[in-house]
Amino acid sequence: MSETLSPSSPGPGAIPRLMRLAFHTGFLLLLGIATARVFLTHAAGPTSWLAVAMAVLLTAVYAAGAVVRHALHRRWLAMTWLAAVTAVWAGLLVISPDFSWLAFPLFFLHLHLLRGRHALVAVVVVTTLVVTAQRWHAGAWSVGMVLGPVIGAGVAVVITWGYAAIYAESQRRQALIDDLTRTREQLASTQHQAGVAAERERLAREIHDTLAQGLSSIVLLLRAAESALPAEADKARARIAEAQRTAADNLDEARRFVRDLRPPSLTGAGLPQALRRLCEDTARESGIDCRFQTDGVPVELPSGYEVALLRAAQASLGNVVRHARARTTVVTLGLLDTEVTLDIYDDGVGFDPAAARPAADGSGYGLTALRERIGALGGRLTVETTPGDGTAVAIRLPLTDEEIR
Structure with a gap:
């Protein structure tokens, strides 16, 4: 089945590969069984060879759509491909009612590739073709030839709609998960920034209240000691002056560091x-x-x-x-x-x-x-x-x- 779906149906890549493989295999298997039955029924006559030729043509058209499924994103091309598959199948239906088995996978093709009412109309048309072909080949009506295609069409519609509802719900859940993930990342970033800001404030307070205050006290004490020295204590005065300069320099550094952490001009x-x-x-x-x-x-x-x-x-x-x-x-x-x-x-x-x-x-x-x-x-x-x-x-x-x- 082509991955090109209508906007209201599951998008490309949503159907797992195993499901797509099973669908393709089922379609081709049903086509092969129906062709073999026709070939054996008509004993290799012209009708059987015509059925084989048309079955090969249907296989080629169907496989072409699977191979170039990315090109089927163009809607007109997808509709052309679907019409070609349906037309060749209708020709096979004229040859033998055995090809009615292909109606079930065709239901899914139309439901996926068409939109809304158009998909339902296509299902009704396919069902009508199957019932009409069986009546034409049998020559008489029976309950089975009507109920079988109708029930098959109903099952296909219910399965498709159910899958679409499940897919939409999974998309909503995924969107919710993505929102929660983004919110968690934003919360973590905010908490980190708040922690950094709090640590900067703490460092600023610690430096201001301990190191800067201590250095300021040292400077004041050294100035008092220098003024109290006797005039002849030049050597001691020089050492005190050197210590005072060192303490003053470190005090300036401490104050600069505090300003770097918490600029007063921004307060x-x-x-x-x-x-x-x-x-x-x-x-x-x-x-x-x-x-x-x-x-x-x-x-x-x-x-x-x-x-x-x-x-x-x-x-x-x-x-x-x-x-x-x-x-x-x-x-x-x-x-x-x-x-x-x-x-x-x-x-x-x-x-x-x-x-x-x-x-x-x-x-x-x-x-x-x-x-x-x-x-x-x-x-x-x-x-x-x-x-x-x-x-x-x-x-x-x-x-x-x-x-x-």
Whole structure:
């Protein structure tokens, strides 16, 4: 049987291969038995050879449909094939009533390939042909020649409709399972993100309440000790000053780490407000004309996105202030349907990206670290610059319903 079914019937591939193989085998087996009976009944006469020839033709037409079943997705071609199979079978029915046995598999073919009322009309026509042929060959009516085809047609219709109902129910169950699977994955992702955020908050509190506070106390104690030393204790004063500097440096590192975990500029405000304040601070402190603009409808982004984009803007503007010698820089936040973008452009001196290398003192890794940070979120960072022609840093992060909260 062809796998090309109507939109209201089971689709391609739904019927297991064993069922298709059984159907094809049954069709050809019934055709072979009927042909053999005709051949033996007519003692190899012209009628028997005509039946054999038409049986071979029916086999060829039927097999052609099975071989090129993918081409039968074109409805006109499928209807042509079905009409050819039915017409050759009708010719065999004229030769002998034994070929009435093929009506049962033909019922299924019509029910699968035709739609709604057309399928039922085809079943009625096939049943009528069988009853008429048997009456014509027998020369008289009997209850069996009517009840047999009618019952066979009814069974075929009930089986087909039952299978369609079972298949539709299995499709609904599969859709429900897919929805549950997606919901479970989304829940797991949400729980993971919540766990990461909670751990970041915990680390920020721990560092602020223990390490940072302890270092701050050390700095204060060292300052008090330095002021209490007698004037001649130069060596002790030098050691205390060195310890004070070390503690102060580590305190700055602790505070920077806390800021990285939980940016204060994002507390109580969204990313656009934080970026706008950053531009205002940059303009005020450096004298550069720093402008901020947005494109698109503002949406609430995940905290990971907001932190990454804010850090990217801070790092990029820091490079502009330190290296670009620019007069103007523009920060643009874009909120599109499928992605969030951040572009930082300056009209400074630019640089040669191929010649940019980390310095010996450990600086110069900011761009690499920033690219890794954006890449971890599934985004990408590109830098377009040439010496004397300014610099443009472009960041793209994917934005789907799972990222928008």
